Amino acid sequence: QHGRVKLKSTAQQEEEKRKEREKKLKIYVAGRDAIFTKRLEGVLDDEALQLTQQLLSSNPDFATLWNYRREILLHLETKMYEAELLFLESCLKVNPKSYGSWHHRGWVSARLPRPDWARELGLCDRCLSLDDRNFHCWDYRRMVVKMSGVPVDQELQFTDRLIGSNFSNYSSWHYRSTLLPLLHPESPDPPSPCHQHSHSSPPPSPQTHSHRVCEEQLLKEYELVQNAFFTDPNDQSAWFYYRWLLGRAEREEMISCVFVSREEERVAVAFSRPVNASSSGLMLVLDGQPQRVEWRSVHPHFRHSPVWPHLIVLPPSFTGRSESWCRDSATDQELFRSELSVEKTSVLQSELQSCNQLLELEPQNKWCLLTIVLLMRALDPLGYERETLSHFQTLKEVDSMRSAYYGDLCSKFMIENTILKMEYAEVRVFSLSDKNLTMLCHLDQLLLVTHINLSCNQLLRLPPQFAMLQCLEVLEADDNAIENLDGLYYLPKLQEVSLKNNQISKLSDLQLLTSCPKLTCLDLRGNPVTQIANIQSELTELLPSVTDLLI
């Protein structure tokens, strides 16, 4: 039950109400019992229709009664169904949000020899004019459109009308997101005219990626959305839709890095997406010889992971470097954002200008601020780094409820920038120190890193994904708030770990370090755990190979 206000009333009013309800209850129960009796006896008559009609008028969620009516209707000629449609219309007027009513109407309509889909569409139009967020009605409409072959561009124009006349538009923008890829699909060949999809072909599943819309239409869409949020900068739906337009293609599934260590007799493979290597048929071929492989995930937590290490046996005649790798370029535009055409770049630049103008008028508008950040990321993530950081600071102030979200999103962007810059420097030493990081991500990009510096941030833990750093030898993570070391799991080359001034408080927090065979140096100074009695001897017992222990 929703939206039932509690009202105070006098004792007399209470008594009157009670009598009223008692009467209503008696009538209701009598009706219900009569219906159940008839049903048990297998009766399918007009009286049953009358009785169920009475109850369903005030309680359309009583699903069993719709079932009973269907059983009766199955025994009647379909010309009787018109009365059913009229009855349903009255039900929907009273309660336009009952799953049972809408489903029943769909069932009745579909069973008609000549369903009047135009009438059904008209019903939807009327219902949506009263409440254009009624998802029951939208779903019914989608069914009617599908069954009757309403052209996609007609439906697109319908959304145009709704969006143009009303602010509560999320449902319309959502519908657009499903229609555009149908009407203006991205063609695989270079400039070909966008043509209308035949409505008889099965619609592709709703896309989460705007790259499935051809660029010409996409750029028009930017204009449409901009009009919306300039008319009303607080209309959320336009901003959500805009973020979708700025989104990027999902990366193709492929191998992004292969690392081989002769010394360790190990191979590690990194993919562009999480995969299940054990079931995907990933084959390892050494000098032309296929190997029997049982790929294991970097952490028991993951059946699907971007990184898969494996131990191999190299033939004794194998000579050459002690280790070797092959890796995609980190500045490959497609790593964190889509490649932009000249046209799209120009449009996005003018969008950025417009949004900046809007920001001058509405300096506290968090939607505008966030959108500017997203535009800058799309255009030039490294070039706009300073402005990005400044906007995130403002976002945390004007939308403080979501400051943790902004902290994480900013961290992600700073990590991306550091990875992009990695191409120009050493690929094996990686510093993220003093970047206000609240979380870690893109760890699958760091398979080759031997030295990592995470000091002076706000990290709470090293997540399980940290186990993807299969080449890591030295970890510096001082001055954070780390209390969990889940990710220090079977890191085969890890020798030195510095965790000064963190929040490690129990001996059990350090248990996983026993899985790192080469660990010899551990600095735990400034952690609550060092205050435990006998901690020195406890740690020596837990980690006997750590000869250089600082507490």
Added chain:
Amino acid sequence: GTQVKDVVIKSDAPSALLLDKHADYIAAYGSKKDDYEYTLSEYLRMSGIYWGLTVMDLMGQLTRMNQQEISDFIKSCQHDCGGISASIGHDPHVLYTLSAVQILSLYDNVNVLDVDKMVEYVRGLQQEDGSFAGDKWGEIDTRFSFCAVATLALLGRLDAINMDKAVEFVLSCMNFDGGFGCRPGSESHAGQIYCCTGFLSIAGQLHQVNADLLGWWLCERQLPSGGLNGRPEKLPDVCYSWWVLASLKIIGRIHWIDKSKLRSFILACQDEETGGFADRPGDMVDPFHTLFGVAGLSLLGEGQIKDVNPVLCMPEDVLERLGLHPDLLS
């Protein structure tokens, strides 16, 4: 410009957790058999019992409920086809089949039912495209995909369905904003998102969710009052403290909402007089909102309440006993 739809919490709204009052409210609820609202809601009685028992268990008060009476009732609701109905005389449906299994799991007594027949019933609801109908009349909804796998997971019988196809269907319901709707093309809604992320957790396919995008959409459900709505431009409602919060927990982003403001909103939804929670401050209470208010508080770390599992909305200790540990993203 548009005003943000929201409620204003009055200064005299409840701010302390009144657990004892809620337990008393639920314990007395079942005895109101001559109440008009109670009778009208008979069509969902099995779920109503599940809401009441679960919240009592979370508050450590399950023993106040009548296990025998409930067990007998559930037994009499299993039909020949194996499916369970909401109440005696009503027709079977996957919604109430799940509720029944959840109740009996609390009591560790699932075998009062014909489990094999129930599994067959659920299996029979799966369609060629992987979707699930709610019953033999064919309504398709991702809620039913969730009910199906949750039921089978509790029974240890997930092998009964075509999981790959089931996953394919749920993923086909993913939208531009990272959320999920009832059917392919349906608008994102917090209730459906809970069902779909819960489904994907049970299916071991959470990596298919765009957690950052969906997490953003979900954390934007929080309004200035601290309460959560179910989708943009809607009023806050305490039941979304569950649907939204549990979804965030499943995808590892629960820290993206302001916990203390949400907690204040949930507490303000209590009724100091009658016990129980309403959808928003000042409204009428019911067991549905009482469960989700308490479960939401549990997810927020309320010490006086047992830990609740975000996927199945059942006490963690019950799932521990069953050996069920659905995936969560970190």
